[in-house]
Amino acid sequence: MKLATGAALSGFLPDWVLAGEQLANVKKSTEALSDKLTPLKDITAYNNFYEFGTSKEDPAQNAGSLKTRPWTITVEGEVNKPRVFDIEELLKLAPMEERVYRLRCVEAWSMVIPWVGYSLAELLKRVEPTGKAKFVEFVSLEDPKQMPGQKSATLDWPYREGLRIDEAMHPLTLLAAGLYGEVLPKQNGAPIRLVVPWKYGYKSAKSIVKIRLVEKQPVTSWMKAGPNEYGFYSNVNPAVDHPRWTQAKERRIGEFLKRPTLPFNGYADQVAQLYSGMDLTKNF
Numbered sequence: 001m002k003l004a005t006g007a008a009l010s011g012f013l014p015d016w017v018l019a020g021e022q023l024a025n026v027k028k029s030t031e032a033l034s035d036k037l038t039p040l041k042d043i044t045a046y047n048n049f050y051e052f053g054t055s056k057e058d059p060a061q062n063a064g065s066l067k068t069r070p071w072t073i074t075v076e077g078e079v080n081k082p083r084v085f086d087i088e089e090l091l092k093l094a095p096m097e098e099r100v101y102r103l104r105c106v107e108a109w110s111m112v113i114p115w116v117g118y119s120l121a122e123l124l125k126r127v128e129p130t131g132k133a134k135f136v137e138f139v140s141l142e143d144p145k146q147m148p149g150q151k152s153a154t155l156d157w158p159y160r161e162g163l164r165i166d167e168a169m170h171p172l173t174l175l176a177a178g179l180y181g182e183v184l185p186k187q188n189g190a191p192i193r194l195v196v197p198w199k200y201g202y203k204s205a206k207s208i209v210k211i212r213l214v215e216k217q218p219v220t221s222w223m224k225a226g227p228n229e230y231g232f233y234s235n236v237n238p239a240v241d242h243p244r245w246t247q248a249k250e251r252r253i254g255e256f257l258k259r260p261t262l263p264f265n266g267y268a269d270q271v272a273q274l275y276s277g278m279d280l281t282k283n284f
Helices: 006-012 040-045 058-065 087-091 120-127 221-225 268-275
Strands: 072-077 083-086 097-104 109-119 135-140 160-164 174-179 193-195 208-214 249-252
Touching (some): 072 087, 083 087, 097 193, 120 174
Parallel strands (some): 109 249
Antiparallel strands (some): 072 083, 097 109, 135 160, 135 208
């Protein structure tokens, strides 16, 4: 038995939602992830993107107002070479490749998405972080005219997220510009977003306009909104429940039965060493 999700809603979506433009010269993924891919219609119709509304269907209905050109990302702070990157420059900064990653939402649902992009480290290396750069802060676009959800006080806008510098430089941390071989849909964080596959989905900031390398741990949007519910690290951990629901199991979009949640979302072999000696219950 399957649940009705984005695919069932696709008939009610605006025409622009699925009208994707193909990305050129994308290297296909060589990762042997056995999980079945989540259909494109589900990925584009079922989203958390509060800038366009709090319902899962709101981003697909409302993100048409987002203008992704012109677009720049400012990289500043504890770097030797601060720069402002134009989106076209960013798209050519490093070879684009497809990476099939699991996406786990803190609300205990998940997807498997073939993202297109390159490691964030490719960008950060070009600005030469200083020895004081301990954390990386990501700031999303703030423009209530384009993002009607920002007219509400759901969060303190603009949306802010952060990683430790070693997390940001990890090869798995992706700067994504597309999915399923197409230009990133607006409701999925266009024109460029972060993807950190071993953390809950809200850590992967969307529609990024600024990246700041800083010495002190930044306060992220969800930490500020609910510090007892959303910690800085936000690693997928089935042993640490959200105060209002269990994280031990998850529902894969398109499936009826729940499945066990994997530590670090199944990426423990690659990232667990980053947290050696840390109390991951305290540092949730």
